Amino acid sequence: MDKNQKPSPRTQALHGRFETQAWDFKHHLIPPMTASTTFRLESLERGAKGFSNFATQMPEGEETILIYDRLDEPNSLMLEEQLATLHKGELALAFGSGMGAISTLFLATTKKGQKIISHRTLYGCTYSLLKNWLPKFGVETEFVDINDQSFASKITDKSVRVIYFESVSNPLLEMIDFEYLVQLVKTENKTRSEENKVLIAVDNTFATPWALRPLEHGVDFVIESLTKNISGFGTDMGGAIITSKKYETDLKVARKDFGAIMTAHSAWHIMVYGVSTQALRFEKQQENAMAIAEFLNSHPQVESVTYPGLENYKYHNLSKKYLKTPEGKFAPGTMISFRLKGSAEQTAKFINDVAKNSYSITLAVSLGLTKTLIELPGFMTHSALSEQDKQKCAIDAKAIRLSVGLENVQDLINDLNKSIKNYFTSTEIV
Numbered sequence: 001m002d003k004n005q006k007p008s009p010r011t012q013a014l015h016g017r018f019e020t021q022a023w024d025f026k027h028h029l030i031p032p033m034t035a036s037t038t039f040r041l042e043s044l045e046r047g048a049k050g051f052s053n054f055a056t057q058m059p060e061g062e063e064t065i066l067i068y069d070r071l072d073e074p075n076s077l078m079l080e081e082q083l084a085t086l087h088k089g090e091l092a093l094a095f096g097s098g099m100g101a102i103s104t105l106f107l108a109t110t111k112k113g114q115k116i117i118s119h120r121t122l123y124g125c126t127y128s129l130l131k132n133w134l135p136k137f138g139v140e141t142e143f144v145d146i147n148d149q150s151f152a153s154k155i156t157d158k159s160v161r162v163i164y165f166e167s168v169s170n171p172l173l174e175m176i177d178f179e180y181l182v183q184l185v186k187t188e189n190k191t192r193s194e195e196n197k198v199l200i201a202v203d204n205t206f207a208t209p210w211a212l213r214p215l216e217h218g219v220d221f222v223i224e225s226l227t228k229n230i231s232g233f234g235t236d237m238g239g240a241i242i243t244s245k246k247y248e249t250d251l252k253v254a255r256k257d258f259g260a261i262m263t264a265h266s267a268w269h270i271m272v273y274g275v276s277t278q279a280l281r282f283e284k285q286q287e288n289a290m291a292i293a294e295f296l297n298s299h300p301q302v303e304s305v306t307y308p309g310l311e312n313y314k315y316h317n318l319s320k321k322y323l324k325t326p327e328g329k330f331a332p333g334t335m336i337s338f339r340l341k342g343s344a345e346q347t348a349k350f351i352n353d354v355a356k357n358s359y360s361i362t363l364a365v366s367l368g369l370t371k372t373l374i375e376l377p378g379f380m381t382h383s384a385l386s387e388q389d390k391q392k393c394a395i396d397a398k399a400i401r402l403s404v405g406l407e408n409v410q411d412l413i414n415d416l417n418k419s420i421k422n423y424f425t426s427t428e429i430v
């Protein structure tokens with residue numbers, strides 16, 4: 001390849017860098033898996049330098065001195081390089097789970113008396129973290145509709161430190177206008193000192209870097225649950241924060257002290273199998289999702305379908321504007337939310353029918369995997385929400401979440417159709 005020609009993200013996802021500071025593996029086609037929790041320090045001086053480099057912003061170009069896995073280890077470092085490249089960020093840090101990344105982010109960026117403003121629909125455990133745990137440390141969260149007009153007046157409160165939302169929300173696929181939000185925060189930050197600036201953090205798990213790279217739009221932190229589409233095969237848990245270098249020390253020290261680290265084994269799997277095939281998987285899953293969304297949308301027994309690829313999607317202008325592959329193609333994603341006509345009891349029957357009779361669709365939480373998964377968030381992933389909050393964000397007993405996999409799409413449609421039919425037989429009996 002011509003030296004001046006930059007390889008495309010897709011090619012980079014496959015090859016990574018042949019040479020890395022993290023390890024000399026120039027001669028391996030696949031980077032080796034490391035299994036050493038501690039490292040030879042060689043001399044007191046080198047050991048001491050390793051610790052001091054870790055605790056301060058390391059000078060550019062300096063070698064990472066490996067000390068102990070909870071600080072840094074080669075496979076995570078390699079995965080981090082890949083994730084930073086895909087998100088066009090200066091820095092990526094890997095964690096043992098998405099929640100490990102999210103909790104470390106809040107612990108590292110907020111202090112007692114400061115406030116978080118969060119969009120009201122959120123992944124259930126993130127909601128629980130903000131609602132049940134952070135207040136114990138004096139950090140309160142206000143849950144609002146960030147799309148609402150009244151939001152602009154909220155961020156002038158000087159105790160507000162972080163604005164948090166999901167780029168495509170779990171489970172109802174809501175979106176927020178990045179440009180509008182970033183502009184608001186920029187204006188507000190002109191009145192604040194560096195350590196008091198409002199920070200914007202975005203959980204990008206549904207979109208993944210193949211549909212959206214929020215750093216390009218000016219946010220401060222991107223979160224990915226790597227457990228989902230990036231790992232992809234349902235074998236490994238992981239999380240990541242992608243951001244700029246200036247947060248490196250705080251985040252790394254917080255990760256070291258709170259301990260939500262990724263294992264070398266998982267980093268290796270996610271890098272070697274997950275990252276390298278994600279574009280292909282995502283695109284095929286998305287193609288299936290589009291066909292299923294259209295099928296559901298035209299089905300007489302379906303009350304509503306939410307999918308960013310449909311013309312009737314509430315945030316269609318935003319999805320068209322922001323959901324794009326690195327090559328610029330529209331990328332509405334692999335997740336669908338839908339409701340059937342009839343009562344909540346009938347929806348429950350439908351779900352049980354899928355669980356019992358469907359071959360291609362499995363009742364299970366998690367998402368983004370090669371296998372198609374269905375669940376009812378109100379009873380499962382989002383059961384931590386109070387009844388009142390569930391109502392506020394319309395996560396009720398009828399909202400079904402579907403994560404579309406790699407199966408033959410007709411098999412998926414047949415299985416859905418069969419259970420809708422069975423459900424209607426039971427409707428007539430009821």
Ligand SMILES: *Cc1c(COP(=O)(O)O)cnc(C)c1O
Pocket residue numbers: 097098099100123125126166170203205206225226227228237238239
């Ligand atoms: C699953 C998920 C998380 C949490 O990730 P884990 O890897 O399960 O800890 C966070 N945010 C969203 C949107 C998720 O779907």
